[in-house]
Amino acid sequence: MRTRDYEKQQRIKEAMVRLILREGINGASVAKIAREAGVSPATIYIYYDSKEALLSAAFREYSYQSYQYVDRRIRPGMGAAELIEAIVQGCYTYTVEHEEVFSFVEQCARCPTLSEYVSQQECCCGIFDLIHQYQAHGLIRRCSDLNLAAVLFAPVRFLAANHKGGPVEPQLRELVAMLQRLLLP
Amino acid sequence: MRTRDYEKQQRIKEAMVRLILREGINGASVAKIAREAGVSPATIYIYYDSKEALLSAAFREYSYQSYQYVDRRIRPGMGAAELIEAIVQGCYTYTVEHEEVFSFVEQCARCPTLSEYVSQQECCCGIFDLIHQYQAHGLIRRCSDLNLAAVLFAPVRFLAANHKGGPVEPQLRELVAMLQRLLLP
Amino acid sequence: MRTRDYEKQQRIKEAMVRLILREGINGASVAKIAREAGVSPATIYIYYDSKEALLSAAFREYSYQSYQYVDRRIRPGMGAAELIEAIVQGCYTYTVEHEEVFSFVEQCARCPTLSEYVSQQECCCGIFDLIHQYQAHGLIRRCSDLNLAAVLFAPVRFLAANHKGGPVEPQLRELVAMLQRLLLP
């Protein structure tokens, strides 16, 4: 008996994400995903019950992963300014290093049939636990978590999605500075 | 002067947008759009060369329209704080009053095959012209237009997309206050 | 606008029935039916909602038709012996002249997912009305309708299905004689 190959499962997910970056969530048919992954269409159904199961599983997984990427770059000992910078920079770097995942998650999050599979709020709870500590110590201004998420993640993603040409570093530094001014007391 | 034909074209666009809110950009086939609009599939091709032409035309049109909605709520005489409030509130109110258009534009903007039909930057040039005047007079802090757009539009849309349950008004007022503090000198 | 072509609908049904005679109800895929009928697979779905709808509609239609064929060969004025002969002969002739329909209906009638679309009892009510008159006049022995159908239709179909080689006429005449002896007083 052949054993289940989790690398193959991974390859399928990555192929789908790559394809969706190129052709949009519309253009990613099971047949195309299979060809991109170098497997038979039927093989996909060994690892996922349906196309929607594949999409939602990957959406969920990558949603968490992108926040964990940021999580790994922050530590309790950081200064508040440093923390904000790490979060925003981490967010941005992730979009550059995982362009296809970023595009995929953004598309899924807007799609009414997929968005409810993942709660954006839950994904960043690790980061928020730390921020809450800073807020408790008066190192970061208090505000609702939703607005905190709104200003910490949305603008940098906007930047990542809409930046075209020219050096992005200054833009990013400016944004960091703005958010520091906004959130530091 | 609106001819009967213009109205039919409008009906098609609105039907598509309604459908995409319900079923996502994947679920909107030409046949379904036609049924929703109460016309024949062939009729759609009288007004648009292809499905992509329909999508991109609507995307472009509604993108501008959503900024014009905000535009109509601001005037040169406003105070800077008032201006920021009007923009953010206008943005939010639009998402509530045109839920389906908001969802549609958000989906299109993330889709690689559609996003390049519209430059988000161009759409808001009217608003930015005014802001530039305020900045020139030192009433609003200077920063790059991209970051300005990033903080003015992205967080409020994040709020609109991710808010679930509970009163939204306090959230929105808090966000306005945050952005006023951020952008006022 | 092209108008609906009922000849085409007929062609589809006939193609399916022909195919099922050759390859069995298993072997009749929509694509094969379409090829046999000389239309596109999609065209079938203009006239029928689904493959099952096509099957059940044809099953129902041909079930009635095969009894109507017999119906046309009987008249109130016939003698009782003559009536029985007409029914059995009619049944048999139909299976010869419409071999593919006979095979199709027999297969559908045995398939659990299709059989309940058609009540065999209802199909032959016209014939039974006449027989009831004969029974009322004591020209045909009384028995339950179910058993009447069982002896009038099942054996002749058995003959039609299982006869191989040799002249069938004597067999058929013998069967007619047997049933006359059975049913005449």
Added chain:
Amino acid sequence: MRTRDYEKQQRIKEAMVRLILREGINGASVAKIAREAGVSPATIYIYYDSKEALLSAAFREYSYQSYQYVDRRIRPGMGAAELIEAIVQGCYTYTVEHEEVFSFVEQCARCPTLSEYVSQQECCCGIFDLIHQYQAHGLIRRCSDLNLAAVLFAPVRFLAANHKGGPVEPQLRELVAMLQRLLLP
């Protein structure tokens, strides 16, 4: 002596027959049969060369078995009337006790691609040998074997397949009486 393997082979056949009763001959895929039997799809191919081989082997086997069931209920010493009753009753009881086998065999017998694997005539040769003796002694009327099979087996199966609701016993007794009158001198 039944080896463990023989039992597994049996399980596969029974699973298939059960499935075909529920979903028709169309709905019985190898994967479903395997699941129903609690084995792997590959295991089926250890015992049978192909799906068709499985179908035809089971068809042949169960065809004979259903006649053997009747065979066991008749003995040379019986009266002619008793013999006819035993055959018809035996036939009917079998359909009740082996509903799934009955449905399976009936479906196979009508399917052009399967029917030729089994000659219905051959299956009942044991019963016919006995009847021939009765006929030789003038205890049962002479007629061709095909018509004999037609009246002995087809009506009772028709009854079994088309009876719905109400007590079946009287129907069956009536049929037995009819066939006795038909076949006894």
Added chain:
DNA sequence: CATGAATGAGCGTTCATTCAT
């Protein structure tokens, strides 16, 4: 012997688009 993984081909159905009226 027995398995679950793997597959190319095919399934029923819908797609975006064009045709004929």
Added chain:
DNA sequence: TATGAATGAACGCTCATTCAT
């Protein structure tokens, strides 16, 4: 202009069968 009919290609998925363990 506007239509429903028509279509080849593609859809998501399952098929019968084989492979590797």
